[in-house]
Each structure stands twice: as C-alpha cells, then as structure tokens.
Amino acid sequence: MQADTIAALAAAAARDIRAELGLRPIINVSGTMTVLGASIMVPQAVAAMAAIAGEFVEMDHLHRAASKVVAQATGGEAGFITASCAGAITLAVAGTLTGDRLLAIERLPDTSGLKNEVLVQIGHLVGYGASLQQTIEMTGARVVTVGTVSGAHAYQLDEAITANTACAVFVVSHMTVQYALLALEDVCRICHAKGVPVIVDAASEYDLRGFLARGADLVVYSGHKFLGGPTTGIVAGRAPLVHAASLQNRGIGRGMKVGKESVAGVMAALQAWMKRDHAAIRLREDAALRLWQACLRQFADLSCECVPDPTGNPLQRLRVRVLPGSRWTARTLADALATGDPPVMVRDYQTDLGYVDLDPCNLHPGEAEIVARQLATRLREPSEITQCGIAPLSRSGECA
Numbered sequence: 001m002q003a004d005t006i007a008a009l010a011a012a013a014a015r016d017i018r019a020e021l022g023l024r025p026i027i028n029v030s031g032t033m034t035v036l037g038a039s040i041m042v043p044q045a046v047a048a049m050a051a052i053a054g055e056f057v058e059m060d061h062l063h064r065a066a067s068k069v070v071a072q073a074t075g076g077e078a079g080f081i082t083a084s085c086a087g088a089i090t091l092a093v094a095g096t097l098t099g100d101r102l103l104a105i106e107r108l109p110d111t112s113g114l115k116n117e118v119l120v121q122i123g124h125l126v127g128y129g130a131s132l133q134q135t136i137e138m139t140g141a142r143v144v145t146v147g148t149v150s151g152a153h154a155y156q157l158d159e160a161i162t163a164n165t166a167c168a169v170f171v172v173s174h175m176t177v178q179y180a181l182l183a184l185e186d187v188c189r190i191c192h193a194k195g196v197p198v199i200v201d202a203a204s205e206y207d208l209r210g211f212l213a214r215g216a217d218l219v220v221y222s223g224h225k226f227l228g229g230p231t232t233g234i235v236a237g238r239a240p241l242v243h244a245a246s247l248q249n250r251g252i253g254r255g256m257k258v259g260k261e262s263v264a265g266v267m268a269a270l271q272a273w274m275k276r277d278h279a280a281i282r283l284r285e286d287a288a289l290r291l292w293q294a295c296l297r298q299f300a301d302l303s304c305e306c307v308p309d310p311t312g313n314p315l316q317r318l319r320v321r322v323l324p325g326s327r328w329t330a331r332t333l334a335d336a337l338a339t340g341d342p343p344v345m346v347r348d349y350q351t352d353l354g355y356v357d358l359d360p361c362n363l364h365p366g367e368a369e370i371v372a373r374q375l376a377t378r379l380r381e382p383s384e385i386t387q388c389g390i391a392p393l394s395r396s397g398e399c400a
C-alpha cells in the first residue's frame with residue numbers, strides 16, 4: 001500500500017466522525033444489525049477499499065477474481081457480489097426464472113413464458129427489516145407457501161412443485177419458526193428429484209461451507225454481518241446459477257450493483273475470515289459475558305444466563321431476564337441503556353418475553369467494561385428513564 005494511503009487511513013481512524021456528523025457514540029451489544037451499522041469492518045477490508053478507490057479496473061475481471069475467492073471460501077463452483085443479502089436473494093431467484101436468456105432478463109419483472117413460482121415454507125417467511133416475500137417477488141415471481149406456521153410435511157412440498165416452479169428458498173435464521181419445519185436435506189431431496197434448485201438464505205450464519213455441502217444449489221450471505229466486510233451480498237454455489245444471477249445486472253440488478261471498492265472490500269473480508277483466530281475471539285467474547293454476569297449478580301430483580309446462538313453459530317449471549325416484582329420491564333431496561341451516556345444498544349427484539357440479550361460480537365477494546373459500568377449505573381438510578389429527556393429509539397420490526 002502507498003504511504004499516503006496508509007497516512008490517510010491513520011488520519012481517518014483518529015477522527016471522531018460520529019461527533020462530526022452529530023451522531024451518538026453508541027456501543028453495540030445488539031448483534032450485527034443493519035440499523036446500527038452492521039459490524040466493525042475488519043482492517044483488511046478497509047485497506048483494500050482505500051487501495052482500490054482511486055484506481056480504474058475492468059469490473060468483469062474484478063468480479064472474476066471475486067468469484068474465485070468466494071468459491072475458495074464456500075466450496076461452491078463460483079460466486080458473485082451484489083449490494084446486500086436481500087439483493088443476493090432477489091438476483092439468485094431471478095436467475096432461476098431467466099437462466100442466461102438476456103431478453104428474459106431485460107423483461108423482468110414481466111415473467112410471461114417463464115417459470116415463476118418460488119416455494120418457501122411459511123415458517124421461513126421472515127422480515128429482516130424488509131419482507132423476504134417482497135424480496136423474492138420483486139423479480140416478478142410469486143411465492144407459493146408450503147405448510148403452516150406450525151410445521152411443514154414432505155408431501156406438502158412435493159405436491160406444491162409444478163411445471164412453473166422456478167426454485168425453493170430455504171432460510172437459516174433465528175427469526176424463522178424453529179420447530180417442525182422441513183430440514184434442508186429434506187427440501188433438497190424433494191426438490192432435486194424434480195429438478196428444482198434450492199437457494200439458502202444464510203445471511204447471518206458463520207458456516208460458509210455447510211449449506212452447499214448439505215445439498216443447496218446456491219447460498220447467499222451478507223458481507224457486512226459476521227464477515228466484517230462492506231455492505232454487500234454474496235451469492236455462492238453452482239456456476240450456471242451464479243452466472244444467471246450475475247447477468248441480472250443488465251436488468252433488475254442494476255440498482256443493486258456494487259462498485260470496485262465493495263467487491264475488493266468483501267474479497268479481503270473473506271480472505272481475513274479464512275485466517276481469523278476464531279478461538280481467540282471466542283475467549284474475548286466469553287470474558288465480556290463473565291464480566292457482565294458478575295456485574296448483574298448484585299441486582300436481585302434480574303437473573304442472567306449464557307445462551308447459545310439459536311442457529312448454532314459459535315457464540316453465546318448473556319440473557320438478562322427481569323423478574324416479577326421488579327420496577328423494570330425488559331423494555332424499560334433496554335430503553336434506559338439506549339438513552340444512557342454513552343448509549344448501550346442491547347438485543348431487544350424479545351422484550352415481550354421478559355428479557356434482553358447482550359451480544360459480545362461487536363465490541364471495541366475497553367467497551368465491555370463501559371457496558372458493565374452502564375449496566376450498574378442505569379440499574380441503580382432511582383427513577384425510570386423516561387425522565388431523561390431523550391426519546392427511546394424505536395427499532396420495532398428490525399431484528400437483523
């Protein structure tokens with residue numbers, strides 16, 4: 001890297017950009033949330049983006065290089081980078097409608113003459129700040145639901161497959177119904193017997209290889225969640241389907257395209273992920289959980305326990321439950337922390353179940369201690385937070 005690039009990066013890191021922009025210096029113990037700026041970008045991604053920003057490149061060649069990195073990281077035949085995981089879902093689905101037929105690509109969302117049904121178990125029809133159904137149907141396709149919110153059976157998927165079925169979408173997320181649905185292996189077996197490709201939405205999953213290994217034809221990820229890359233979506237899997245998704249940049253994908261800086265940034269993030277010291281990170285995260293747990297022990301109206309990630313990602317969170325009789329509710333506790341100084345944003349999408357979670361994945365050095373201090377301070381305050389003058393942020397509907 002050039003010396004002036006390094007100097008520019010160092011100067012950027014020394015700036016307090018949040019203060020310059022009038023933004024609150026929030027601490028994120030919520031998780032990799034789009035509404036909070038996703039994740040801390042890894043330095044390798046920041047450096048790659050800075051290094052390529054001033055250069056001209058042949059974008060086709062850059063995309064081909066990215067495809068190789070995605071293939072290496074995922075075990076897929078090829079890969080493609082787009083604007084976000086939601087964009088990746090739209091383009092992957094669109095590719096199963098059009099294949100590589102350019103006129104069909106130019107005509108979407110008009111699907112006349114194309115297969116246009118997309119099978120999704122109804123328990124997978126999540127919202128991640130936007131609805132999965134809309135993300136799919138932007139292509140012009142129609143979602144055909146399988147099963148009920150209480151479960152799905154193999155025959156319900158099998159008999160829903162018609163001559164118009166373009167693909168099935170399978171979601172891996174804490175937001176789906178977590179029981180009595182068809183497993184990925186079952187969905188792949190039933191769909192593949194009738195030549196229907198299966199796309200897995202694994203936006204937030206650490207496992208880059210498992211879903212393709214278990215039979216998925218395509219898998220899509222967010223580049224800006226656990227990977228710590230720039231805001232991007234990654235499509236990986238079978239080469240013809242990846243190619244068909246990438247060709248959508250000549251049609252509905254144009255508004256979801258990414259520039260050289262995002263492609264280079266997510267390539268660097270993927271390469272850094274393959275070398276990341278996951279065990280050391282886990283140790284640091286677990287130390288934060290122990291610190292918070294020790295701090296909360298003094299409050300008899302709360303209980304806390306470490307809970308594993310619901311979809312098996314290798315991390316734990318601290319679940320803080322408000323006990324009956326407390327002057328707090330999970331909601332007022334979350335709001336008290338979000339309006340403190342500095343504001344601490346907890347994982348609050350299940351406050352109606354009486355708890356908040358503290359996620360240790362996005363902390364800068366020293367922030368775990370600040371979170372512990374804020375927990376103690378806010379919990380000891382005599383009156384409730386609605387008096388502090390700052391309206392609590394409304395984050396309803398945002399859980400990813």
Ligand SMILES: *Cc1c(COP(=O)(O)O)cnc(C)c1O
Binds near residue numbers: 201223
């Ligand atoms: C975050 C998320 C998305 C959307 O990802 P973006 O990259 O922000 O578009 C889609 N599906 C699931 C399951 C998610 O968690």
